[in-house]
Amino acid sequence: MPDQLIFATEVILNGLMAGVLYALVALGFVLIYKASGIFNYAQGVMALFAAMTLVGIMNGQVPFAHLINAVFGGHITHFGWHIPALLAILLTMGVMVLLAWCVQRFVMRHLVGQEPIILFMATIGLAYFLEGVADLMWGSEIKTLDVGLPQGINLWIDEATFNIFGYGFFIDNLDIVATVIAALLVAALVAFSQYTKQGRAMRAVADDHQAALSVGISLNFIWIMVWSVAGFVALVAGIMWGTKSGVQFSLSLIALKALPVLMLGGFTSIPGAIVGGLIIGVGEKLFEFAIGPLVGGATENWFAYVLALIFLVFRPQGLFGEKIIERV
Amino acid sequence: DLVFPSLSYRTGPYAAGGIPFADGYADYFTLLNERDGGIGGVMAKVIECETGYNTEKGVECYESTKGEGALIYQPLSTGITYQLIPKTTADDIPMHTMGYGRTSAKNGKVFSHTFNYPANYWDGASGAINYLLDENGGDLSGKKIALVYHNSAYGKEPIRTLEELSKKHGFELAALPVDHPGQEQKSQWLQIRRDKPDYVLMWGWGVMNQVAIQEAANIRFPMENFIGIWWSGAEHDVMPAGDAANGYKALTFHNVGTDYPLYDDLKTHVIDAGKAAGAGDQVGTVLYNRGLYAAMLAAEAAKKAQEIHGTADINASQMRDGMEALEMTEEKMTELGLPNFGPTFSVTCENHGGDALVGVTQWDAANKAWTLISEFKPTDGEVIGALIEEDSAAYAAENNIEPACN
Amino acid sequence: MLDAATTTDVQAETLLEVNNIEVIYNHVILVLKGVSLTVPKGGITALLGGNGAGKTTTLKAVSNLLHSERGEVTKGSIKYRGEVIHESDPADLVEKGVIQVMEGRHCFEHLTVEENLLTGAYTRKDGSAKIQQDLDLVYSYFPRLKERRRSQAGYTSGGEQQMVAMGRALMSRPETILLDEPSMGLAPQLVEEIFTIVKDLNEKEGVSFLLAEQNTNVALRFAHYGYILESGRVVMDGPAAELRENPDVKEFYLGVSDEGRKSFRDVRSYRRRKRWL
Amino acid sequence: MLDASEGYVTEDGRKIGGVVMEMKNITLRFGGVVAIKDISFDIREGEIRAIIGPNGAGKSSMLNVISGFYVPQEGEVWFRGAKRPQMRPYEVARQGIARTFQNIALFEGMSVLDNVMTGRLNYMKTNLLQQAMWMGKAEAEETANREVVEKVIDFLEIQHIRKTPVARLPYGLKKRVELARALAAEPKLLLLDEPMAGMNVEEKEDMSRFILDVNDEFGTTIALIEHDMGVVMDLSDRVVVMDYGKKIGDGTPDEVRNNQEVIDAYLGVAHD
Amino acid sequence: MFYREAGDFKVSYRDDSQTFPIKFDRYRYYVVLAVAFGVIPFLINDYWANALLLPFLIYAIAAIGLNILVGYCGQVSLGTGGFMAVGAYSCYKLMTAFPEVSMFIHVILAGGITALVGVLFGLPSLRIKGFYLAVATLAAQFFLVWLFNRVPWFYNYSASGQINAPERDVFGIIITGPNAPAWATYLFCLVFLALSALIARNLTRGTTGRTWMAIRDMDIAAEIIGVNPLKAKMSAFAVSSFFIGISGALFFALYLGAVEVGEAFGIQKSFLVLFMVIIGGLGSIFGSFAGAAFLVLLPVVLKVVGADWLGWPTDIVAHLQLVIVGALIILFLILEPHGLAQLWRVAKEKLRLWPFPY
């Protein structure tokens, strides 16, 4: 039995790590929801777009090459240069800021004061659009992303735990990096939204567009800012997940892994995203480990949602979400 | 014209697999047109229709192309296949599902218009076990084999066969489902790490392949002992894992590389002439070859049909007859400039599935190339045959089909 | 009470000038049919009129909040210090010193009372010490808010929210305030207080006001000049003192007739309504 | 003038009956905030009962307690001589208590007519299946209720906006529609939370007329919160005054008006 | 000028609450019905039926169902795919268990079963609201798909895990399987759509509809004025799931003929139907039609234009299609956030005022 216990511990540890990766995606959702009450369906596609752009820039791919070739003939594909990862990340960030500006200019600005579900729908439109553009721009084949993050089993932990338990734990280096980055991100974002003037303005915008306008908060500025930050978070998530599984369409589906996290942690809470991620990560892995074999496995997808649902029944606003104000 | 619709998927989650296949399929017909002036003097026309691997779009594609005189369908998706089986039968158009689709369609007495030569999933399962038997001197008893599979109808295909085979050969089978899309497989691979199976088989698709190979590398599972089905054995599946993927194996029913005379023709008539499909950067990849192979088989069947019916301008019904009489021999392939490109087989009414020969390829990360490491070898017809009989009988009963050969 | 109108020079520089504007909601609903008015620097201008007359719409047209309600100014112009403003961003307008207190409170529900007030200072650049000073000032105006400073605005009572909305606007140190029904839902004492604050600001700091108000009585008592709107048109305007004496205004807006104030119990029979249009 | 059990007669000669609703020692807390502190008062059949007090005194909260939306930590609510068990707000509504809200709570996505029709929900008896067919009973019921609603609409003079979506209405009209919705329920007890906020004198007069007429014609008991002292003093039969959650006065308008504590806390100056 | 309601007086409340109070609308509606039932069946071919009309009719039913839940009752649900799967699988089980019984009854029963499942998964809505609920309904989506994939009983233990619609008939006319004539499948779906629309319309213009809308617009106030939230929400879930179940059954039995749950009823389906509802117009039956038509037709039109007429490579067309659909969605929302139905209403209002601008 102690064997089982050790295995369970390993599963829990890995669940925690997986949870951090989910949380990275969830963070992007939280930011935009907090700042505009928008449930940004496009967050997953943004991660994909960011990762594709990063790879494209690193490899010196010509954007829209396929389209250009099809329209004008010719066979251009690459500029023939190779850009170091760090510089490429900066350039990609520039692209994400540009994207944020476009979103604000062409979408959000025209939808001030609309109901949340309409804004949600607009982000769906955006997701389609962005997906199409990403594919046209960089092609839909799978790309390898390597910005130099370590990957694979962490030998030190393996050895250390082997000496203690007689069984070496498997912890992925990438997960460790992700954890560190996530921790930094969360700390920075919490500080920003809770203690700065812009953070306060951001929350004000989420509550009431009109009132925010009336006190002189420029929605346009706030939105560009928030979408840029969300773009940055998407880029980080894209790098992590892209390193793990290659950069490809499915990257946009990681959003689905983030939703239960979001629900459980609360749509408006940055720390909630992390805590939610950890709970979901551990919960689903443990369930798969303990119960999965009895019911035929592959329970992770739905179990995450059911777990979140159970939490919600007791706390309808999620663990850390702002209380839903019910007054007449 | 001889119309060959190509239900391709160059977009969506599986685009990476769909693009090379569609390119290969189109390029082969372009070659025939450019070099030979078509098939038997009639030009071939490929109508490409994007399905995005989506069943509804597949239906739309089928309905919109069937009126153009389509000779043969390659639906390239198990879901679309299932819908088209009754429809094509009713419309008297043959369908070729090569290495996918409904396995029991091998039984031509029930599935008159569906062909799945040269090999199917159950052949794949058996082929993998046979390969392992060879490796282990014919004895697998006491070995542990894990199956990591996409949790869908496709992924579940080999389970029945493997279960039967495990009874027969005495190995222990553990099935580990991975839910779509398969980006998170920590649980499964931690379990593999704990249970230490001797071999891992994989029925994966899309991103699941890349993640599985990466995770296998992460837990340092020996790649030589990791074998994927042919849909888990393309370049893009192994590339993201880099050097760590070296030694990974995959099943196949056609050969790899570009080392064939036909590719020289292809280069002069198609690629250098700027007539290549898509971006033209897929030539020689595993799935490109598969598309090319599918096109070659279709063209050969068309030739056969022309021969049988004595007319160059065949229709779909005649094409079906051609497919049912198809015979692939080594001489024929050599003549086509593709020596040993695929297994030899012949099709009959009773057997729409060919001779079920399966080979194994291995990835060489240093050279970024696949090599065929095991020739095309027969599979366990005894076990598979029984399963096919059972499943097709059930289908026949459900749909009031009187199994017969006409 | 002292008549404010006599103390200030009303004919000072014109700050805000609304010129024959027409407003359409949703592309089809015509609401303002040519409204013109001016707000002089240092004046308190009242905008009176019944429900649906278009007071709120006028104020929103000025502060550019119409867009978010799918409304637009289709004719005429709005100028602030001679600059056309009805095309610009609402945020720019606040920078220029015009701020609106919206009808129906519109607090930021999830922010605390204090955070609500601080958002009012969003556009200010004169340092946190000054802002803190003003915060204290607002708290001294509305002691009730100080008690509730840490609670979420969504949970405060209607009147408290009204105070938050007022206080928030004051926090931006505006030059001109557009006040939409400040007295609504406030206890009578507080109504007096709020208008006293308005008057104070006006006299001591020279803040100009455009005030939409149903409580005609109080409004005309504190304002210098008044406009009466009806169905989207200005039907009467004049110095507050004059309006107060106008018999029609007296009867229909102040509820006093020749016999003095009538009891609400005595209006049971249907009354003739006088309309200018 | 007050007779404990049997009611009393007002100055203008209306007969007020026995106690309909009695609040006994109600205390309501929200975390640290005590919104209502140990308050007791009663409402009698047919009377117009006003609740006044400074902002944040707990008036709206009191109405919420009556309509079952807030559950007080302590105290009892007696309705028609029986202690009311804890119930959901919609069950309270079924007992014949209708209300309007301080921050207008109309259904913005519906037309005025539909809004008012929702007031008649408790009279709708057909089931889902009958309604799906829209024949016989369902249609008859709809038409019958529509007639009642049209009367209310006529009564409140909002015929011209019958089909307008309420989101487009100006504030004052919304208040009127809300009243219409409450009246459509033909309640025994009508709770009005600042029905005249945001109205000018003329409109307040209209509103007063409606309130008095309802009270008169249907004998509806009314409890109302209002900050306009003129209205309160003129309309109400008895007034409860609250301050910081406590009751600081209760009596006829005249008594209240001259109560020093009330003057200090709320009125400021003695009101005429 | 073209569109007048003046002179079209109502003399009874009954007349006033009918579905098309304006004569002009009423006649147009009759014409559409006549064409749909009397003309199209004679013109229809396989392509029109299978590629365009069937999906349109079936999605329209689903959209009406979802619109009741989201548009009328305000409970955002992303479980549509799962509920359609329930309809499909119950229909399949019924079809194979009782081959003699008419398809008509099977489809209705499938709807009924889905309604029960819908109520079960709707229960959390009593506590959970808004987007939280939306995400919570994903639990239903994933769980149901997993269940149908996992328990072989649902697919009659077939080796492939797929379900195939055997040949069944209504009044002796084959309507499922490959031999069903196009006109028959079309008419069968059309009948269901017409009935669904009628029932939905009846429910939404009456008491039930008003309780739903009250819950949607302000649930607390609704409860205080006497709406029983449990009853309102559960009836919305039931009715909505009923329609969605029917559409799922038709989708499987008449349209696709063979279904694998994860692919046909995956989360994409949930989103697709939700898009239809929002694009068409929340809280509008007409909008459900418009939304379904838009999202079924647009990709086909774009494909035909791009790939067939202009001859562009299919992948570029497919990508451009995404770009265009996305841009159009955004554009429509900017033009009119309340969907195609509202766009139509505004257009009518303008017509009514014509030739004056307002």
Ligand SMILES: Nc1ncnc2c1ncn2[C@@H]1O[C@H](COP(=O)(O)OP(=O)(O)OP(=O)(O)O)[C@@H](O)[C@H]1O
């Ligand atoms: N968003 C809107 N869409 C359509 N019509 C509107 C909208 N907002 C206001 N209206 C219409 O504009 C007219 C004027 O409304 P407005 O709110 O300006 O009146 P008001 O004078 O402020 O009234 P109140 O004193 O009741 O607040 C009303 O008839 C109203 O129906």
Ligand SMILES: Nc1ncnc2c1ncn2[C@@H]1O[C@H](COP(=O)(O)OP(=O)(O)OP(=O)(O)O)[C@@H](O)[C@H]1O
């Ligand atoms: N749900 C709640 N949660 C927390 N505090 C609340 C809640 N409801 C009311 N309060 C507090 O209780 C106190 C009384 O509120 P209430 O709304 O009853 O005041 P009121 O007398 O109606 O005031 P007004 O005249 O301003 O409307 C206020 O301080 C308010 O902030």
Ligand SMILES: [Mg+2]
């Ligand atoms: Mg107003």
Ligand SMILES: [Mg+2]
């Ligand atoms: Mg109140």
